[in-house]
Amino acid sequence: MQDVSVHYELNNTLGIIRIDNPPVNALSQAVRAGIIEALEQARSDSSQMLLVLCAGRTFIAGADITEFGKTPQPPSLPDVIAALEGFPKPVVAALHGTALGGGLELAMACHYRAALPDTRLGLPEVKLGLLPGAGGTQRLPRLVGPELALEMISSGAPITANKALEAGLIDQILEGELEPAAIRWALTLLADSAPVRPTGERPVAAPADTDFLARHLKQNARKHRGQLAPGYIAELVELAQNASLEEGLKRERECFLACKNSPQSAALRHVFFAERATGKLPDIPADTPLRPIKRVAVIGAGTMGGGIAMCFASAGIPVILVETAQDYLDNGLDKIRQNYANSVKRGRFSAEAVAGWLDNISGTLDYADLAEVDLVIEAVFENMAVKKEVFGKLDAACKPGCILATNTSYLDVNAIAAATRRPADVIGAHFFSPANVMKLLEVVRAEKTAADVVQTFMKLARTIGKIPVAVGVCHGFVGNRMLRAYARQAQLLLLEGATPSQVDKAMENWGMAMGPLAVGDLAGLDIGYRSRRDQGIEPRSVLESALADTLVDMDRLGQKSGAGYYRYDPETRARQADPEVDKLLRDIADEWQVPQREIGDEEIVDRLILALVNEGAAILQEGIAARPSDVDIVYINGYGFPSWRGGPMFYADSLGLDTVVARLRELRELTGDDGWEPAPLLLELAAAGNSLASLNGRV
Ligand code: 3HC
Numbered sequence: 001m002q003d004v005s006v007h008y009e010l011n012n013t014l015g016i017i018r019i020d021n022p023p024v025n026a027l028s029q030a031v032r033a034g035i036i037e038a039l040e041q042a043r044s045d046s047s048q049m050l051l052v053l054c055a056g057r058t059f060i061a062g063a064d065i066t067e068f069g070k071t072p073q074p075p076s077l078p079d080v081i082a083a084l085e086g087f088p089k090p091v092v093a094a095l096h097g098t099a100l101g102g103g104l105e106l107a108m109a110c111h112y113r114a115a116l117p118d119t120r121l122g123l124p125e126v127k128l129g130l131l132p133g134a135g136g137t138q139r140l141p142r143l144v145g146p147e148l149a150l151e152m153i154s155s156g157a158p159i160t161a162n163k164a165l166e167a168g169l170i171d172q173i174l175e176g177e178l179e180p181a182a183i184r185w186a187l188t189l190l191a192d193s194a195p196v197r198p199t200g201e202r203p204v205a206a207p208a209d210t211d212f213l214a215r216h217l218k219q220n221a222r223k224h225r226g227q228l229a230p231g232y233i234a235e236l237v238e239l240a241q242n243a244s245l246e247e248g249l250k251r252e253r254e255c256f257l258a259c260k261n262s263p264q265s266a267a268l269r270h271v272f273f274a275e276r277a278t279g280k281l282p283d284i285p286a287d288t289p290l291r292p293i294k295r296v297a298v299i300g301a302g303t304m305g306g307g308i309a310m311c312f313a314s315a316g317i318p319v320i321l322v323e324t325a326q327d328y329l330d331n332g333l334d335k336i337r338q339n340y341a342n343s344v345k346r347g348r349f350s351a352e353a354v355a356g357w358l359d360n361i362s363g364t365l366d367y368a369d370l371a372e373v374d375l376v377i378e379a380v381f382e383n384m385a386v387k388k389e390v391f392g393k394l395d396a397a398c399k400p401g402c403i404l405a406t407n408t409s410y411l412d413v414n415a416i417a418a419a420t421r422r423p424a425d426v427i428g429a430h431f432f433s434p435a436n437v438m439k440l441l442e443v444v445r446a447e448k449t450a451a452d453v454v455q456t457f458m459k460l461a462r463t464i465g466k467i468p469v470a471v472g473v474c475h476g477f478v479g480n481r482m483l484r485a486y487a488r489q490a491q492l493l494l495l496e497g498a499t500p501s502q503v504d505k506a507m508e509n510w511g512m513a514m515g516p517l518a519v520g521d522l523a524g525l526d527i528g529y530r531s532r533r534d535q536g537i538e539p540r541s542v543l544e545s546a547l548a549d550t551l552v553d554m555d556r557l558g559q560k561s562g563a564g565y566y567r568y569d570p571e572t573r574a575r576q577a578d579p580e581v582d583k584l585l586r587d588i589a590d591e592w593q594v595p596q597r598e599i600g601d602e603e604i605v606d607r608l609i610l611a612l613v614n615e616g617a618a619i620l621q622e623g624i625a626a627r628p629s630d631v632d633i634v635y636i637n638g639y640g641f642p643s644w645r646g647g648p649m650f651y652a653d654s655l656g657l658d659t660v661v662a663r664l665r666e667l668r669e670l671t672g673d674d675g676w677e678p679a680p681l682l683l684e685l686a687a688a689g690n691s692l693a694s695l696n697g698r699v
C-alpha cells in the first residue's frame with residue numbers, strides 16, 4: 001500500500017492541502033512529493049486560494065532528520081518552498097503545535113499565516129549543528145526584522161504565537177478548533193481579495209540598532225566557541241539585508257550543506273536521537289504498567305533535597321519535605337522560596353506560577369506524615385549508616401507499593417535496599433546539582449529493583465523535565481565513575497609539569513564547558529577531601545589527591561574561600577593563576593619523585609578524554625550502562641561535555657577505535673601507567689572493525 005501522507009481536497013473555492021505524517025509531520029520525501037502533487041492539482045482546478053494545515057498534534061516540526069545522513073531524494077525542500085511562494089493563487093498556512101525548522105520555513109513561504117494561541121514557532125536547526133536551509137535565514141528577516149531573526153535563528157528557541165503576531169511572523173491568531181477556524185480565516189481573506197504576497201519580495205526593515213550584529217558576535221563568542229553554524233548564521237542574516245533573495249538563498253544553501261556534512265551536525269543529530277532513546281530499556285517492555293505517582297516526599301531539605309522538591313512542585317506534584325529539626329526545615333524552605341523568587345526576578349517564571357508551585361510544598365519532622373505518599377526520595381548526608389537508618393524508618397512508615405529512592409552519589413544502592421523488607425521497591429535517583437536546573441537524572445537499577453519501578457521512574461523523570469538514563473550499581477554509577485578517571489588524569493598532568501590554567505584552557509578550547517580544576521574549585525575541594533576520608537583514605541596518602549589534600553589543609557577550599565587551584569577576585573570571581581600553587585606542585589612532584597616535563601595541549605586533551613572513553617567502555621562491558629549513546633547523554637548533560645562532539649563514546653568512534661587503541665597503548669608507554677590498558681570491549685570492537693555505535697541498536 002502506498003504511504004499517502006499529503007491529502008488534497010477541493011472545498012468550494014478553497015483547495016485544502018492536509019499533511020498527515022505522524023508523529024510530528026516531518027518533511028519526509030513522501031511529504032515533499034505530496035505537496036508538489038497537490039500544487040499540480042490545485043493549479044488547474046477551480047480553487048481560488050490554498051490552505052495548508054496538518055493533522056495530529058502539530059504543524060510540521062521540520063525536515064525529517066533521519067534523512068540527513070542519506071542521499072537526498074527529490075523534490076528538495078527549497079524546490080517545494082519555491083513552488084509554494086511562486087504559486088499563482090494565494091496560499092495560506094494554519095499552524096498549531098510546533099512549527100519548527102523546515103516547517104516554519106514552509107509556512108514563511110506561504111502568502112499568509114495564522115496560528116492557534118498555544119503554537120510555538122522557531123528555527124531550531126542550530127541545535128542540530130545546522131542552519132535553516134530552505135530560506136529561513138532570508139525570509140525570517142524580511143518578516144520580523146534582522147535583530148529578532150538573528151536571535152531566533154542563533155538561539156534556536158521558539159517564540160509564542162502572540163510574540164509571532166506582534167513581530168509580524170503571523171497575520172492572525174485563530175480561536176477554537178484548527179480546521180474550521182482556519183477555513184473561516186481563509187474565506188475572510190478571500191472575500192477581501194487578499195493578493196498573492198511572496199515573502200521573498202519584501203524588503204528587510206533596517207535594524208533599530210545598527211551595531212546589533214557586532215554586539216551579538218561579541219556576546220556569544222564564548223557560547224559559540226568551536227561551532228560551525230553560528231558564524232554562518234550571522235553572515236546570512238547580514239546578507240539578507242544587503243543582497244537579493246536569490247543571492248541570499250544561494251549562499252544559504254552552500255552554508256547549509258557545509259553544516260549538514262560536518263562532523264558537528266552528525267554529532268548533534270546523534271545526540272537528538274540518543275536523548276530520546278534513553279527511555280527504551282532493552283529488558284523492560286514499553287507497555288509495562290506504571291505505578292501512579294500523585295504525592296511525593298523528599299527526605300533532607302539540604303542542597304539536593306530542596307532542588308528535588310522544586311522539580312516536583314514545579315510539575316504540579318505535591319511534595320512533603322522531611323527534616324530532623326524545625327530549624328533545618330525552615331532553612332530549607334527559605335532557600336526554596338529564595339530560589340523561586342530569583343527566577344521570577346530573572347523573568348524565567350511568573351510570580352503567579354511560582355506562588356502555585358510553592359503551595360505544592362509542605363514540611364514535616366514526622367515520618368508518620370508519609371503514610372500516603374507514592375514515592376520518597378532520600379537526600380540526607382552521604383553516609384551509609386544514616387541512609388540505612390532512614391530507609392528502615394521509611395519501610396515502617398510508607399504504604400506498600402510506595403517507591404523508595406535514594407539520591408546517593410556513590411553508595412551501594414543494593415546495601416541501602418537491604419535495609420528494607422521491600423528491596424524491589426528501592427531504586428537510585430541520582431539528580432545533579434543544582435537539582436532544579438540540571439537535566440540529567442541517573443536512574444540506578446539495583447539488583448532487586450522491580451521492572452515497573454524502573455519504568456515508572458523513567459517516565460516520571462520526563463514529567464519533571466529531566467533526561468533519565470538507566471544505570472547499574474557501581475561506585476559512582478556512570479557519570480561520577482568516569483569523572484574520577486578524568487579528574488585523576490588532570491591531577492597527574494599537574495604533577496608531571498602542566499599548570500592548572502594550562503589544563504583548564506586546553507579542555508575549554510577543546511569544548512568542555514569548564515576545565516576540571518576550575519570545576520573542582522567551584523564545587524569545593526573539601527567535598528572530595530571528606531569523601532576520601534569516609535572511604536578510609538588518609539590525606540596526602542595517594543599521589544592523585546596529594547595536591548587537593550594539601551590545598552584543603554591550607555584552607556584553600558576553592559571559590560568559596562577565595563582560593564583553591566586558582567586565586568579568585570573577590571569582586572568579579574575571575575580566576576587568576578597562582579604561582580604559590582605552581583611551587584606547591586613542584587614540591588609535591590619532588591616528594592613523590594615524579595619527573596616534570598613540558599606537556600602539550602594535545603596530550604592533555606588525549607589523556608583526559610581517552611580516560612573517559614576507556615572507563616566508558618569498561619562500564620558498557622560490565623552492563624552498568626545499556627548503550628554507548630546512554631553514556632554520551634550522561635556526560636553531555638551532567639558534565640559539560642560539548643554536545644557538538646557527540647559525547648565521549650561517539651567521539652571515540654569518530655577517531656576510529658583502531659586509533660583509540662593505538663593511542664591508549666602509546667599513553668601506557670609514555671606514562672608507565674597500566675591503567676591505560678585498553679578496555680577489552682574496545683579491543684574486541686577494534687579487531688572486528690566495528691564501532692561503539694554498533695552497540696546502540698541493542699534495544
Ligand atoms: N525528523 C524525524 N523524526 C523526528 C523529528 C524530525 N524533525 N522530530 C521528532 N522526531 C521523532 C522523534 O525522534 C521521536 O521519535 P521516537 O518516538 O521514535 O523516539 C518522535 O518524533 C516524537 O518526538 P519527541 O519525543 O521529541 O516528541 P515531543 O512531543 O517531546 O517533541 C518536537 C516534539 C518539539 C517536535 C521535538 O521532537 C523536536 O524538537 N523535534 C525536532 C525539531 C527540529 O529540530 N526541526 C528542525 C529540523 S532540521 C530542518 O528543518 C532543516 C531545514 O531547515 C532544511
Ligand code: NAI
Nearest residue numbers: 300301302303304305322323324379380381382408409433
Ligand atoms: P546537605 O548536607 O546539603 O543536605 C543534607 C540534609 O539532610 C541536611 O539538611 C540534613 O539536616 C538532612 N538530614 C540528615 N539526616 C536526616 C534524617 N535522618 N532525616 C531527615 N533529614 C536528614 O547534602 P546534599 O549535598 O544535599 O546531599 C544529599 C545527598 O545527595 C547525598 O547523598 C549526596 O551524596 C547526594 N548528592 C549530592 C550532590 C551535590 O552536588 N551536593 C549531587 C548529587 C547527589
